[in-house]
Structures are given as C-alpha cells and as structure tokens.
Amino acid sequence: MQFAEPTDFAERETLFVEVILPLSLAINYTYRVPYELNDRIAIGKRVVVQFGKHKMYTALVKSICTQPPEFYQAKYIIDVVDDIPVINEKQFEFWDWIASYYLCNEGDVMSAALPTGLKLASETILVIREELPEELVLSEKENLIFQVLQKQQRMSIDDVVELLGQKTVYPIINSLIAKEIIFVAEEVVEKYKPLLKSFIKLNPFYKDQENLKQLFAILERAPKQLDALLAYLKLSRTDQAVPRQLLLEESACGQAALKALLDKDIFSLEKRQVSRLNQMGDEFEVNFELSPAQLHAFNEVQQGFEEKDVVLLHGITASGKTQLYIKLIEKAIANGGQVLFLLPEIALTTQIVERIKQYFGDKIGVYHSKFNDNERVEIWNKVVNGAYQVVLGARSAVFLPFKELKLIVVDEEHEASYKQHEPAPRYQARDAAVFLAHLHQAKVVLGSATPSIESFYNAQTDKYALVTLNERFGGVQLPLQQVVSIAEETKRKKMTSYFTSVLIDDMATALENKEQVILFQNRRGYATILICATCGYAPKCVNCDVSLTYHKTSGKLHCHYCGYHQSSINICPACGSVHIEQKGFGTERIEEELSLIFPEAKMARLDLDSTRTKNSLQQIISDFQDKKTQVLIGTQMVAKGLDFDNVSLIGVINADTLLNYPDFRAFERSYQLLAQVAGRAGRRDKQGKVCIQAYDESHRIIKQVMENDYLQMYADEMDERKQFNYPPFTRLIFVNVKHKDANVLQLASNQLASALRQQLGSRILGPEQPLVARIRNYYIKQIIIKIEKVAPVQKVKTILKDTIRDFNAQKDFKSVITQIDVDPY
DNA sequence: AGCACGCCGACT
C-alpha cells in the first residue's frame, strides 16, 4: 500500500472516451481507456479501436469523461495514434455545425474532412499458433489453409478467399480459431508514407584538403569514380548532401562507380524525407499597383469589414479582382494570420492559381481532389505547423486544420460546384466558409462577376456589405456581342447542321486570321425536352416556371418540382407546327459536324469525358495555348478561369438548352454562364467577338447578357422567386427516398410525405419523380420541403429528423433509404 | 461500412 498523491489519484481514474468513427453512424461510441494510456489520451487525437468483431478503425476522441456507460461494458481502446491532436477545437465546432445544419452524421463529416491518409486501414491477418493441439481433426478446406499457414506463418482473409475460391470463409476460419490452430491478428497500417529520397554524402575525412588530394590520386585510375567525385564537389557547394539521382545525372558515372565509392566508405548514403509537393522556385517580386478603381474598391472592402463580416465583391470580368484579392491576402497574413482562398475545382488548374503562387511563393498550398492521399496529408501538416499561411483549395479545403484564419476569399462564389451533392455531408462550401469565418472571427470576401441571387439578396438586405467594381482593368475592350436566331435561319434554310451562317462566317474569318475559336455547348443539352423546331416553343409547367421534361417511360411531360404532369404534345400549341423534336446533343456531335465544315482546323473537346485523368485537362489547355489546336469545343469548363490571348471568337451553340433546363435557377445560371463565356473573348489588345445562337433570341436573359445588365436580371429573378416561393424567400430541403422495389417506394414515399405533412402542412411538396427515377437499381422519389424564411429552421429540421427516424423504424420500411439535402443547390 | 445470423432456393 502507498499513499496516493492527488495527481496520482487523478492518473488512476478510469477514463472513458466518446469517439467519432469514420462511418455513417447515427451515434458516437464510448470506449474505456486503459490506465497506461491515460496520460496520452486527449481530445482531437486519433485512437485505434475495435468496432464489431473483426474491424479496427481509427476513431477520433471527441470527449473524455469518468462516468462508465450505464447499459453496457465499454471495450478498451487499443492505442493512441497521435502525440498531438490532429483536430483542434474550432474544427470540432465546425464539424458540429455541418452535422446539424446539413442533417448528417458526425462520421460523415469526419470521412469528408480527414484526408484518407490520416485514416488508418485495418487488415485482418491470420496467424498460425506456435503450440498446436496434439490432435488435429481438420476438414479438407481447413487442412488446405493449415498447409499454407505452416509454410508462410500468416495470411490475409483475402488470401483465404483466393485459396479456396469461395467467398464464405468466415465459418471455416472460425472453426480453425475454435480448434486453437490459428488466431487473428488485426494490423493497423498507417497509410501515409513519407517520400524518401537517397542522398550522397562525402566522408568528412576528406574535408581536409590533404586527404582530398590523396583521394584524387587514388582515383586516378578509376575515371568513372573520379567523375562522380568531381560532380559531387561541384553540386555540394551549398548543401553537403547531394541527391543521388542528381549526382548520377550530372556525372554520368553510372551506378557501379557510385556503389564502389560507397563500398569504400568514401561516400555514404542517407535516406531523407522530402516533400512530395512541387518545390516552388525562388520567391520573386511581382510588382503591380492597383488602379484607382481597384484601390477605391480595396478601401471599400476594408470599410465593409468594419461593419460586416462578409463583403460581396461584384466585379465584372477583367476588372482585376485577382489583384484585389492578392492585396487583401497580403494584409491578412501580415500579422501571421491564415487565409483560405476557395475556388471552384476546375479553376484550380488555371492561371489564377499560378499568379497567386508566384506572388506569395512558398507560403502557399494548393488543395484539391486531384492530389493523392500522401500529398494531401502533407498539405494538412503544413497548415498545422504554419508553413502554409495561404491555402488555395476546392470546397473540401474548408476542413483543413486552420488555427487562426483572418480571411476567407470565395472566388466565383456563384459556382454550383461549391455544393457537394453526394455523399453526405451535402454541404455548400461557400456558406460553410461564412460560418467558419465566424468561428475564427475572420472576414469573408465573396467575389463574382455574376453573384448568386441569394448572395446579392444578402447584400441588398444589409447582411453583407457590397462593393462594386465595374471598370475593366487596363482598358480591355468589351467584346462585340451578337445574337443569332436559329428559328430565323432555319426558316431561310441557312443553317448548316447546328450552326448558323453567321457563326460559320465568323469562324471562317477567325481561322483565316490564324486566330482561335471557343465553342460552348452545355452538357445539360443531353436532357430530353420537347422543343418546336419551327418556333422554339418548349412546354412549361403551369405551377412552376420550369420546362417540362419528357419521360419516355410514361410518355408524359413532367415537372419535377411540383409533381405536375401532362400528356405529351404532337402539335405546337404556340404556332401549330407538327415539327416537335426531342432535344439533346452534346459536344462530340458538334465536333463531328464541325470537322465536316472545317476539315483543316484542328479541334479539341474539353468536357468531363475528355478530362478524367490528372493531366489531360492541362494537356488540352496547353495544346490550345500553344496553338496546336484552333478550335476548342467545351461545356461549362471553357467558361471558367481560362484566359487565352489569341481567342477572337466565342460561339454559344444553343443558349436555349440552358434556359429550358427544368430548375428554378435555370435563368440565373444561364445568365451567369453566358456572361462568363462572353467575358472570355479578346482580353488584351484586340476586341473579341461573341456569337450566341438561340431559338428564342429575344429572351430577356439573353438581352440582359448583351446589355450586361445584372441588376435587371436580379430584379426579374426576384419577382419570379417571390411569386413561386423559391429561395431566397424560402429555404429548400430535399428528402430523397430510395428503394429497390418501385411499389414499396411508392407506398413508403407517400407515407413519409403525409407524416411530414401532418406536422409541416403545405411546406411539404411531393413525393415527386426526379429526372432520373432509378440509379443503380434503386428507385428514387423526392419530397421537397419549402420553409418560409421567418419559420424556425432548426425546429423544422428536428421534426424532419424525428419523423424520418420513426418512419425508418416501421418494419415494412426498414430497407428504405432516406437522404436529406439541405439547400440543395 | 462490414459482418453475423437466419432464411431460402439451387446444385456438386
């Protein structure tokens, strides 16, 4: 017996931890901490736990308590992974907000937030026992496994599956365990492996000039080795150790000579951890002065920050927003703060990133999905240790371990790619960034030439400060814009496949002048809608301002916002024509048709299909930049962040496909896209041309794009949104209901909708048939919740969560999957 | 997410 000091006593206390598992589970689990780990355990550290019978996971410690769980025996934690927490307090708060706002599990957030490299994988390994029972009664299959194990001591479950050629192996393995022949070793492997490079060092003995002289003499008869030595001396002038690869290249001495020197102890080999990320070149000055207009805007942003946390920067294309961002970032990091710069995914491979990288040098990190796991862990670590003060990243960069953010810039804030749709957490990174900034008491700049309606609304209602920058930087001229009526040209038989005579003439001129052309065709052109070939009429829903979608299966026209449907049409109700066409064509088709008209021109396509791999996008872009290709045909992507000096013409194949998209945001999106596309033509010394083809050439959106009248577009949109109760006047939540059996789904979705309706009344719409009614053998129905702005959202969310929980508890609906999407746009 | 367990239908 001994007397316990108070601290001693504290150490002896039994601790329990609540952990988040990287799985989509509704609750967190509690584990018991073994005494010997008491002093290592801390909130935010990763721990190894066994979850279920076989699996090991790295969970994250969320809280620590001394209260043992009442109703069950907690399992022990197996190990503590980290010396210092990987997740800080602010991140936990941020996670909590994401989980409660977007109605998902904490495990979902963890899966999204941690780079895979920080999650550990468990591998189940079977190990043969050293002492085997005397009597061995084995089945044939058991014997087979036993034989292999005797030879190689251990094998994985996968090996067993392969060995036996069958999937059900657990009963056999269990039997072997029961017979005390094998045991299961669960191995947790750290996925992150630092990149090691070999470096060559000279034995310090030869630092002495005399000794070195002698060495030269000795090596005289080994010219290759002498080469190696000379190369080393040349390269090592600044740094003692020389990369092995570099030495080999420089001296051309060959592996053998190097090995000989190593064997003779003249050289020594050293493995060093190096960064996988491209090392930046020397930081060099990029001198620029803000123009008077920019300076004015800069000061306005500063003023805006005095009163508001968020500033919306409405700056027309080519107004030099990037320079403004740079100055703002510079100011924010001056006192050691951190800055997050969010960009849409595809813009991350383009010029804007290069410019900012050049300016800030190695203080900056880039984070997006095309980096592999190891690279992402490195960026993560460099944010933790402060090596990166500025991070450029796609939406997932909001989860990086920032300690003291001073500023978040969200460029192109209207971009739809800030929203994650699948899987949960279905978060909107721009909105999440505003909350994140609030946590850090940081400021936010939302920048766009064509702000989203809701952000502009927030500025109009004084939630955000508004700064406008509407002077083009460096006197760049606005492009010459023209709209061509496809209907008109069709009537006069002047169309050549999808192209009007105007566009073809313009293209011919541009190509003759050795200038380049970008053609824009929306990917959404694949959606099937009905359109009158004579007048361009497209049937619309009577309840909503969206085009109806033609469904082959039912032969009807559907609105997937309110569930309205009508039978299909054979005669155009507007002009009486019988030429009703199903529309939907993509970039491949355009390329095909165009190569018939301009057989000489080299073309490239820029869309999701042609840019699957990490470098293909870069390749297509650099080919175009180097003028290896003359025509670039693309989707959305061509509109984003690309600057090409030699492009004199931008053609929009069909603006109607954008405008007719069945979505209440179709007009807003169309305006944003067309304005963006138009802004890409002729950026430097020459005036560019924009040619927009459309059936409905008098559409207000097209007019507003031509006149660059964002405010009018905003006003018109607001009228419509108000009339049809869409955001920003309401909030939307989608509930997607899925099941393999269409009948069960029908029943289930109706029942869920009416259960919700009982509590939330007319806020519930549907269930409706979504555009794609079946994905991966699951039928899908959608219930839409429209919540008026004044209603307490959190209350609605609680009701929603509870109702779905009760619904899923019914035994007929256990296998029905429900997904919640808050702010689904 | 896995995996056990139970039930069913199909074949060496």
Added chain:
DNA sequence: GTCGGCGTGCTC
C-alpha cells in the same frame, strides 16, 4: 446436405 444470395440487426 452444402453453398451462395439476400434481408436485417448490430457494432461501445
């Protein structure tokens, strides 16, 4: 009888 397929429940 054994195997594989699938639905359902559970994991601290």
